[in-house]
Amino acid sequence: MFIYHFKSDTNDTPTDPAGKFAQALGKLITKLDSGESNLVETSAVLEFRDLHERRHFPGLGYVKKLSIKHHLETLADFHSADNHG
DSSP, X not given: OOOOOOOOSOOSSXXXXXXXXXXXXXXXXXXXXXXXXXXXXXXXXHHHHHHHHHTOOOOHHHHHHHHHHHHHHHHHHHHHHHHHO
């Protein structure tokens, strides 16, 4: 299992959460598109891709929700594969 933490380049102040999200999201998308991430393309990842394409910041609460959703979907996939392999 792989865990990544994508963060913005500007971490010196808590201002501009939308800009920070765009920076971190860009890093996630770059990693996914590299073909070498080993990340599960969950429904949450599809939503992150959509947000990136639309250049939309839905708010920190929704971003946290998507992050947790991705973690749960990844764990479910991991355990499902483990039980069937």
